[in-house]
Amino acid sequence: MIKSRTVEECGTADFGWLKARYTFSFGHYFDPNLMGYASLRVLNQEVLAPGASLQPRTYPRVDILNLVLQGEAEYRDSEGNSVRVVAGEAALLSTQSNVSYSEFNLSTTQPLTRMQLWLDACPLQENPLIQHININNASSLLLASPDGESGSLQLRQQVWIYHLDLPAGEEITLPIRGPRAYLQSIHGQIHALGAESQDTQRLVCGDGAFIHLEPYVTITASTPLRALLIDLPV
Template sequence: MIIHRTAGQAGSADYGWLQAKYAFSFGHYFDPAFLGYSPLKALNQEVLAPGAGFQPKSYPDVDIVNLILRGKHDIHDNDGLYLESRQDECLFFSPRKDISYTETNPCEQSPLTRIQIWLKAARGSLRGSPQKLMLTQQPVQLIASPDGENGSIDLQQGVRISHLMLPAGESLTLPLYGKRAFYQSVHGTVTADDGQKQGIIECGDGAFIQESREVTFQAQTTCRTLLIDILT
């Protein structure tokens, strides 16, 4: 079953230096019906103005996946950690609750566009071991998995994250390994069909997929999307 949620139904914020869309309750946006989806706690699409940054902060007990869609992204902490990411890189890190982190757009000329995903922290994970990979133009790229399958980021928990890039007119059928999944459109329009329900998902929309063994995406336009398969 596919449960569609439009971009207009999601949370949003515009602070001038930061523009954001929130799939789930986050910051000043609160909706008791959308407090996360099992281990998926946040999925934010954010644009930081040139030279802008967040104030130093600590994080709750989460693991974080950053996808840099455009620009540059820096993370510093007060314990000497420095992480730099550029366009088309995916960065995974596990923040410590006793450490303060600062995230910035170091470029004074160009905005930073990113997607940030929060997952409930994996128990027994090796905290403080960042991982990075390059995003490709492949139709489907597994970017994160429970055990680092095919060179993907090793999440050490039951979540698979796939990055999809489809030209207009192309279709792709993907198996689902868990009973739940979440689909997020970055840009473009697709028709999604899980054999139970079919729907059109447009730019910025999300969709909850439940009790489905596979889903077929038919690109109506050139599209870029994420599929988060929740195994537990």
């Protein structure tokens, strides 16, 4: 089964300095039926105004993946670690209960736009506090995985995240390891078809789709496409 969740169905926020779209319950946006999906707890797209920042705070034990779409961000923790991330790069924060984290839009003129994912982390595994990766122009890039396969970011959970960058008309088929996955269009239009699905799901910019009990999904880019496929065995 593939079931779409349109961008119009998502929660939103506009605080002036921060604008956000929430796939699952987050902050003031609460839907008891959408508290996450398997180990994926948060999937937000947020825009920080020029010079804005998120001040130091602690988090539950999660892996936080920030994919920068526009601008330049800096992430710092209370242990003295920091990383600068520009558009086309991503950072992974392996949060600890005794460590606080902050985020800064380094530009005084340009907004910072990014996708942010939170994934439940295994309580027994420890990874570097901050990891950083450059996203090349590959049509399919393994962005994050449990063991850091092929130079990907290493998660503390059995999850695989693919970043897709397809020209119009290109098609790609990806295997799904577990019973669930989530497909998110960052920009562009998608036609998604599973092995068991009867109907093709059409997604437009900002839409997502819950994928359930499909051994693979075939993704066709109707327009130039950028998307994430989050494979969620757990």
